[in-house]
Amino acid sequence: MKALMSLGALIGVAGLLLLGGMFFDIVPSTTVRLVEGYMPIQLLLEVACYVIGFTGLSYMMNAMGMALPRFWQGIGFWVFLMVYLKYRVYPPIPFSVRAMYGTVGLVTVFMWISANEEDWTKFKQPILNVLDAQTGGKRLLRYLYLVLLPILIGGFSFNAMMPKSEEPIELRTVHPAPPASTKVHGKTYTLQTSQNPYRVNPEGKYDQEFSNANIVEQGMGRLMKPNANPWDDKNQGYLKYVREGGEIFFQNCHFCHGDNLNGRGLHAFAFNPIPANFTDPGTIAQLQETFIFWRVSKGGIGLPNEGFPWASVMPPWEQHLTVDEIWKVVLFEYWHTGYYPRTWD
Amino acid sequence: MMDSITQKAGIIAAAAFGVVLVSSAGYSSVSAQGLPEGFKKGELAAEPSAEMIEAGKRVYFTKCVWCHGVDGAGDGPGADRLWPRPRNFNQGTFKIRHTASGELPLFDAKKPIPGQNDLFETVTHGLPGSAMPPWEGILSEEQRQQVLSFVTTQLVKDRKFTDKQSESQTVLQLADLKPKPATDESRKRGGELIVEKKCVECHGMEGRGDGNAFNLKDDWGFSIQPANWHKCWNFRGSRQDPYNVSNIFRTFSTGVNGTPMPSFADNTTVDERWDIANFVNSLCERDPLGNPLPIDPLTDKPKINFVIPSDMVEGEIPTDLENEAWKKAPKRYVAMGGQITHKPRNFVNRLDDIWVRSLYNDKYIVYLLEWDDRTKSVAEGKLPWAPTQVNIDIKEQDPKTGEEGSIAAQQNNYAVYNDAIAIETAVKWKELPAPIKPRYLFGTNEQFPMDIVKWEADGSLRAFKGTGWDKDFEERDNYEEAMKLLKAEWLNGRWYVMIQRPVGNKKDQDYDEDTFFEVGQYIPTVFFAWDGHNGDAGRKMAVSAFYYTFMNPPVPQETYIYPVVIAVGVVLLEGWVLTRRSNKKRGKTL
Numbered sequence: 053m054k055a056l057m058s059l060g061a062l063i064g065v066a067g068l069l070l071l072g073g074m075f076f077d078i079v080p081s082t083t084v085r086l087v088e089g090y091m092p093i094q095l096l097l098e099v100a101c102y103v104i105g106f107t108g109l110s111y112m113m114n115a116m117g118m119a120l121p122r123f124w125q126g127i128g129f130w131v132f133l134m135v136y137l138k139y140r141v142y143p144p145i146p147f148s149v150r151a152m153y154g155t156v157g158l159v160t161v162f163m164w165i166s167a168n169e170e171d172w173t174k175f176k177q178p179i180l181n182v183l184d185a186q187t188g189g190k191r192l193l194r195y196l197y198l199v200l201l202p203i204l205i206g207g208f209s210f211n212a213m214m215p216k217s218e219e220p221i222e223l224r225t226v227h228p229a230p231p232a233s234t235k236v237h238g239k240t241y242t243l244q245t246s247q248n249p250y251r252v253n254p255e256g257k258y259d260q261e262f263s264n265a266n267i268v269e270q271g272m273g274r275l276m277k278p279n280a281n282p283w284d285d286k287n288q289g290y291l292k293y294v295r296e297g298g299e300i301f302f303q304n305c306h307f308c309h310g311d312n313l314n315g316r317g318l319h320a321f322a323f324n325p326i327p328a329n330f331t332d333p334g335t336i337a338q339l340q341e342t343f344i345f346w347r348v349s350k351g352g353i354g355l356p357n358e359g360f361p362w363a364s365v366m367p368p369w370e371q372h373l374t375v376d377e378i379w380k381v382v383l384f385e386y387w388h389t390g391y392y393p394r395t396w397d
Numbered sequence: 398m399m400d401s402i403t404q405k406a407g408i409i410a411a412a413a414f415g416v417v418l419v420s421s422a423g424y425s426s427v428s429a430q431g432l433p434e435g436f437k438k439g440e441l442a443a444e445p446s447a448e449m450i451e452a453g454k455r456v457y458f459t460k461c462v463w464c465h466g467v468d469g470a471g472d473g474p475g476a477d478r479l480w481p482r483p484r485n486f487n488q489g490t491f492k493i494r495h496t497a498s499g500e501l502p503l504f505d506a507k508k509p510i511p512g513q514n515d516l517f518e519t520v521t522h523g524l525p526g527s528a529m530p531p532w533e534g535i536l537s538e539e540q541r542q543q544v545l546s547f548v549t550t551q552l553v554k555d556r557k558f559t560d561k562q563s564e565s566q567t568v569l570q571l572a573d574l575k576p577k578p579a580t581d582e583s584r585k586r587g588g589e590l591i592v593e594k595k596c597v598e599c600h601g602m603e604g605r606g607d608g609n610a611f612n613l614k615d616d617w618g619f620s621i622q623p624a625n626w627h628k629c630w631n632f633r634g635s636r637q638d639p640y641n642v643s644n645i646f647r648t649f650s651t652g653v654n655g656t657p658m659p660s661f662a663d664n665t666t667v668d669e670r671w672d673i674a675n676f677v678n679s680l681c682e683r684d685p686l687g688n689p690l691p692i693d694p695l696t697d698k699p700k701i702n703f704v705i706p707s708d709m710v711e712g713e714i715p716t717d718l719e720n721e722a723w724k725k726a727p728k729r730y731v732a733m734g735g736q737i738t739h740k741p742r743n744f745v746n747r748l749d750d751i752w753v754r755s756l757y758n759d760k761y762i763v764y765l766l767e768w769d770d771r772t773k774s775v776a777e778g779k780l781p782w783a784p785t786q787v788n789i790d791i792k793e794q795d796p797k798t799g800e801e802g803s804i805a806a807q808q809n810n811y812a813v814y815n816d817a818i819a820i821e822t823a824v825k826w827k828e829l830p831a832p833i834k835p836r837y838l839f840g841t842n843e844q845f846p847m848d849i850v851k852w853e854a855d856g857s858l859r860a861f862k863g864t865g866w867d868k869d870f871e872e873r874d875n876y877e878e879a880m881k882l883l884k885a886e887w888l889n890g891r892w893y894v895m896i897q898r899p900v901g902n903k904k905d906q907d908y909d910e911d912t913f914f915e916v917g918q919y920i921p922t923v924f925f926a927w928d929g930h931n932g933d934a935g936r937k938m939a940v941s942a943f944y945y946t947f948m949n950p951p952v953p954q955e956t957y958i959y960p961v962v963i964a965v966g967v968v969l970l971e972g973w974v975l976t977r978r979s980n981k982k983r984g985k986t987l
Contacts, residue, residue, distance in 0.1 A: 183978045198971055206964030213956045217704040217947040220919050268459060272537045276459045283458050283467060302463040302475030307737055307744065311528065312460065312535050318479075318528045319734030319746065321696035324703060324942040351738075353866050363943070367738030371788065371867075388459075 054115075060108020067098075067105050075139055095141065102132070122174045126165045133157045146221060227339065228356055236349045236370050236378070243342040244396055249376075250293035250383050251341075260395075263290045263383075268390040274331070282387070290383075297384030300377050304369070313388055325363060330389050337391035344382045344393075349375075432567055433662035435574055435650060435670075436497060439566035444559045445506035445546035453547030456540050461548075464528065469552025471617075477803035478744040481527045482619055486548055489556035490616055490655035493519055493634040497567035498652040498660035501558055506546045509538050512572050516545050518636060525639070525697050526631030569650050569662075576642050577671035579679065587676025590669055594661060599623040601771075604680050605890030610771040611809055616655040620809040623658075625769055625890070628750070629681035630698050637697055640681060640689040645674040682730075682752075690730070698732060698750075705729045705922065707755035707762060707948045714756050714763045716883045716895060723765065726754040731924055733939035739787050739867060741937040745804055747771075748926045748939040751818070757948050762914050763883060763897045766818055766924075773887040774929025775854045778812030784935040785861065785870035787839070811932030816887075818894055819851035819925040821863065822912040822946065826921055839863035839870070847923075848912040850880060852894055854929060858882045862910055873910060900948075919945040 073079030106129065113119055120128070134157075137150050145153075166172045185191040233242045253259035266280040276282070282295035301309075308327040310317040315329035330336050336344055346354075352364025369378060386393055432438065457465075464483040466473040471485035484491070494502040494515045502515035509517050520541045523531035532541060549558050556564065577583055591597055591604075601607035604626035615621045624632060629639040634648045649670055652660030661670065682690055682699070690699040706729075710722050717723070731753050735746030751768040782789045821839075823829070824846050840847035840863035847863035849870060860876035884895035899906065901913040914920055924941040927933035 180978075183975065184982065198968075201971065202964040202967040205967050206960040209963045210956065210960040213959060215917065215950050215952060215956075217706045217919075217945075217949065219703045219945065273456065273535065273540045274459070275455050275540070278455060281455075281458050283462055298463055299474035302473065303478055304737075306463075306475060306528070307478075307735065311464070311530050312532075314535070316530060316695065319737070321693070321698045321701075322732035322734030322749075322940070322942060324701070326695070365738060365940075365942075371739075 057108045057111040057115075060104045061112040062105075062108070063101055064105025064107075064109035067102050071136070071140070075135070098140075099136070102136075121178065122165055122171055123178045126161045126175060130154075130157055130161050148221070227343075230343050230346050231356065234346045234349060236345075237375050239375070241342065241345070243340070243346060246342045246345070248341050248345075248379050248383055248393075250290070250297075250379050252289045252293075254288035256289065259290075260392075263387075264392055266290055266294075267387050267392070270390045274388070274390050293380050294384050294387045297377075297380030297382070298388070300373065300381050301384050301388075304372065305381065308366075313385060323365060327366075330385055330391075333391075336385055336389065336393070339394055340396060341382055341386070341393035344385065345378060348373075348378050348381065433497070433650075433660075435569055435571075435667045436567045436662065437570050439496075439503070439568040441559055441561060441564060441566060442503075442505035443507075445542075445550065449506050449543050449546040450550055451547075452540075453543035453545065454551070456536065456544035457547050457552075460532075460536070461544065465552075469548060469554075475528070477805060479528050480619075480745040480805045480808055481621070482617075482805045483528070485617060486552040487554045488616070488655075489553040489558075491516065491519075492653045492655060493524070493648070494651050494654065495569045495571060495647060496651060497569075497662065499654065500566060501556060501564055503566070503568065504545060504549055504558060506542050509542055516549070517541060520545060522635075522637045523697070524633040525635055525637070526628075526633060531637060531697070569647060571643060571647055574646075574667060576646070577668065577675065579642065579675040583672045584676045584679050586669075587672035587674070590665075590673050591676060594665065594673070596673070599657070600626060601890050603627075603889040603891070604677065605769050605771065607771040607890030613657050615657075619805055621656055622771060625771075626677050626680040627682055627769065629678070630692060631749070637692075637694075639692065639697075640678065642671075642674045642678045645677050646670055649673060649677075685728075699730045701732055702729060703942070704919070704945050704947050705731075705753050705755055707757045707946060709916075709949065709951065710756050710758050712758065714758055714761060714883075714897065718765070718884075718893065722756055723754060726756055726765075729753045729944070731941050731944060733924070733926055733941050736925075736936055736938050736940045739936050740789060740793065741791055741935060742793065743931075743933065743937045743939065745808065745931065746939050747928045747931045747933075751924055751926060751941070753924070753944075755946065757900060757914070760899060761881075761897050762900050762946075762948070763895060764820055765884075766820075766894045766896070767891060768818070768926060769891050770816055770887070770928055771890050772816075772928070772930040773854065773892075774813050774816045776813065776815045776929065778814065780814060780934050782935060783869070785872060787867050787869055787936050789935070807932075809930070811930065814929040814932065814934040815853040815855050815927065816892065816929045817851060817853040817925075817927040817933075817938075818892070819849055820896065821847050821849045821923040821925065822914075823921040824848050824910060824912050825908070826912070827915075827918070839868065840865055846910065848910065849925075850896060850898060851925075852882060852885065852896060854885075854887075856882070856885065858896065876911070879906075914946065914948060916948045917950040919947055922946045 070079060110120065110125065134150070134154055137145060137153055165175045182190055182193050182197065185194045230243055232244070233240050235241075247258055249258075251258060251260060251263045253262040266277060268274045268276045280291060281287075282291045282298065284291070287295070302311075306317050307319045308317040308323065309315055309330065310320065310327075313330040314332075315327040317327065320326045328335050347366075349368060349370045351368035352366040354368055355364065373381070462473055464473045464475040464479065465471055465486065466476065466483075469486035471483045473483065476483050489501055491502040494500070495512065496502060496515070502519075503513055504516040505514055508514055511518055519529075520536075521531060521533045523529045536544070558564065591600070597604075597608060599606075599608040599613065600623045606623040606625040608623060610622050611620075613621050613623065629635060629645075632639060632644065632648070633653075634644050635641075636644055638644065648658075649665075650660060650662045652658055652662075661673075665673070684690055692698065693700045706727050708722065708726050715722055729752065731751040733746065733748050733750055735743040737744055748768060748770060751766055753767075754765040756763050756765075782791070823840075829845055843864050849861040849863055850858070851861060852858050858877065858880055860873040860880065861870040862873055863870055879899050881897040882895070883897050884893060886893045899911075900915075901911045903913070906913070912920065922944045924944070926939045927937075928939075933939075
């Protein structure tokens with residue numbers, strides 16, 4: 053048990069030092085990178101590590117006779133949460149959302165410190181001590197609070213009331229419900245039954261297993277399988293069409309969606325929100341191939357009313373590309389990100 | 398190429414005979430070994446292992462081939478719609494280096510160390526202002542080294558990184574050279590030196606890259622433009638650290654291979670180079686306090702604030718840029734991307750930002766728009782289609798993998814149209830029912846149109862109505878009298894345009910066609926811009942996202958009263974808590 057706790061304490065100290073170092077620019081802020089696409093799970097793991105670390109730390113300090121009062125433990129943990137949310141998470145979370153997390157965090161901390169009568173008394177004690185002001189130091193502290201609190205609260209409310217011009221927040225539907233069918237270049241496609249005509253094996257048969265075996269590998273870099281180079285001239289079927297799709301992608305789509313399909317293209321910086329990131333497991337990995345076909349063909353303008361607001365400049369690509377080209381681009385996007393399209397069943 | 402070869406020959410000759418070159422200013426800029434000051438001889442790195450090269454091939458054919466091409470000749474499928482074009486690796490010509498002009502860049506497959514591995518840093522940080530993204534976080538360090546091993550051994554065909562006979566390494570010792578503090582004196586001297594060293598001939602009098610924007614070609618004959626010193630985040634060698642003066646010092650010391658930018662190592666001292674670097678760095682856009690603009694790590698461009706505040710002035714709105722009101726008005730960076738959704742599409746966008754300020758009084762609102770454009774363009778050719786038209790039936794250039802007739806090859810050879818700028822605001826923005834937002838570009842429909850005000854370099858100021866995503870603009874001929882062009886001037890590579898329009902009211906204006914500007918409200922605003930020398934006309938233009946014009950209301954009285962009331966309330970509350978506590982302790986209850 054002791055060894056386990058020491059390990060926990062070590063993790064806690066190391067983690068705090070790292071965060072502090074990154075905060076004050078002593079350690080480069082890229083030391084522990086947030087990896088695109090794995091961010092939520094990474095953050096959860098990190099916070100879990102910190103909690104383990106803090107538990108160990110508090111145990112060690114107890115054992116060494118330097119126990120931190122419950123009062124400061126509670127405040128410290130809450131402050132840690134707020135700092136973590138503000139400075140660690142990127143892209144930054146808006147204040148309103150952080151305030152929500154902060155409130156939930158505060159409630160949790162209260163539940164923790166008031167779990168039993170003894171803890172609650174311990175927590176209250178420092179506050180009561182200041183109120184009673186039996187020593188000189190405490191008296192000074194009490195007067196400081198008496199003067200500072202009204203000034204601070206008055207100042208905050210002045211700040212809050214000053215007219216400000218902050219960008220209004222607009223939420224948007226990420227994956228609006230698709231229609232049952234879509235008409236592209238005069239032909240109607242039923243989304244539930246349509247298939248990508250280029251997801252075929254060398255014999256020309258629709259073959260999801262074959263294509264899934266040849267997509268890029270997950271993991272750092274998302275590289276192609278060693279024997280599945282779309283630029284090999286001998287390719288027939290799937291990989292040949294992946295290459296053709298890639299050519300169309302790099303002539304039309306990468307300007308916004310980026311060379312690595314992560315929504316960081318050459319022109320992406322000018323748009324708000326920035327274009328979709330296909331490497332994120334929340335985009336094309338969650339969707340059927342025909343959904344992408346519909347979105348590409350109809351663009352931002354083709355979104356249904358539930359999909360408001362249409363903060364999308366994606367053009368209806370049917371105006372620029374043929375049906376075959378659109379299917380090939382869709383094929384390429386799944387190949388390059390290493391995701392399998394979702395199936396209807 | 399000729400330039401760099403002669404310079405290289407010069408360096409070798411100097412080394413052989415120990416000749417001390419004396420620059421025109423009389424300073425000795427060459428050290429005792431005959432190397433330019435600040436440089437040292439380096440060793441060629443060992444050849445990467447066969448496994449590294451093989452592994453790198455896999456990276457190359459997954460990520461790089463799409464632009465750089467199968468043979469690394471910079472002719473992948475994406476190449477022809479890009480400008481600057483992707484690098485042609487075959488000649489071994491690389492722009493950003495620590496090595497002397499004409500030499501191969503530093504690359505060592507075993508040392509991914511900043512300052513000692515130029516190519517690794519290029520792949521890691523990308524080349525801002527071009528389509529080359531930073532690959533850090535996407536490819537692991539090892540994968541980046543692998544792909545470079547493949548590129549340097551297999552795709553660089555005319556030179557060999559390990560050939561001691563033909564290659565040498567003269568390395569700028571940037572780590573040992575302490576930057577000179579950017580004092581006023583240093584910057585002043587730098588400002589004089591850029592004239593003396595003829596930097597301004599290409600980079601322009603104000604450093605906006607407008608000096609010789611038309612006749613410059615790179616080694617492959619593609620047109621190329623001098624850097625705009627005011628946009629340091631677009632410097633190719635900025636290494637995601639644009640305000641770092643060392644990057645400028647390095648580029649200035651080593652030159653940019655393959656381009657007309659020479660190395661100045663032979664005719665400037667290290668001290669002079671720091672002065673120049675300090676001066677160039679000081680030109681980069683900064684905030685009103687003189688601090689570097691915050692850079693968004695996701696895009697490597699300045700962070701964007703989507704609200705354009707407009708301050709109120711009493712009486713006439715001043716037209717003089719030096720006026721206090723304009724100096725105090727907050728300046729917003731508006732990012733611009735190419736319009737690539739409707740024909741004619743603008744893949745090669747040359748206007749990537751606009752700076753906007755605004756003031757209003759009881760009758761008018763004025764926008765002051767400033768943007769860098771290397772050329773003043775007033776129409777010479779006649780447009781083959783109406784500029785209001787959309788989705789016109791024109792043949793787009795085939796994005797073929799060759800160099801003839803590509804967009805990049807056409808650069809600087811377009812018929813010249815008018816430079817122009819437009820402000821688009823939503824009409825009836827207050828009434829838009831929830832699902833309907835003014836559609837991204839040209840308005841929602843007949844019922845909720847957009848109000849477009851466009852200025853062109855021929856001096857015209859016209860109003861249009863946009864009624865739908867792919868509808869032609871309708872010209873409004875009765876609105877022109879209401880607007881006024883307060884200023885339109887092109888000076889040293891920058892346009893200054895001031896447009897005044899009524900804030901509007903229901904009495905005098907047309908409610909169905911005019912935007913009414915209301916104080917304290919967010920009014921959706923979009924900007925369009927055209928560069929006439931880029932062939933921009935009609936829908937071939939640069940577009941911004943939706944911004945909001947926000948007319949700052951005067952501060953209401955309550956703002957000063959309520960906080961005091963609240964503070965007094967807190968004091969009373971404190972008194973109550975204290976009394977209660979002391980009563981409780983004494984055993985009394987209230």
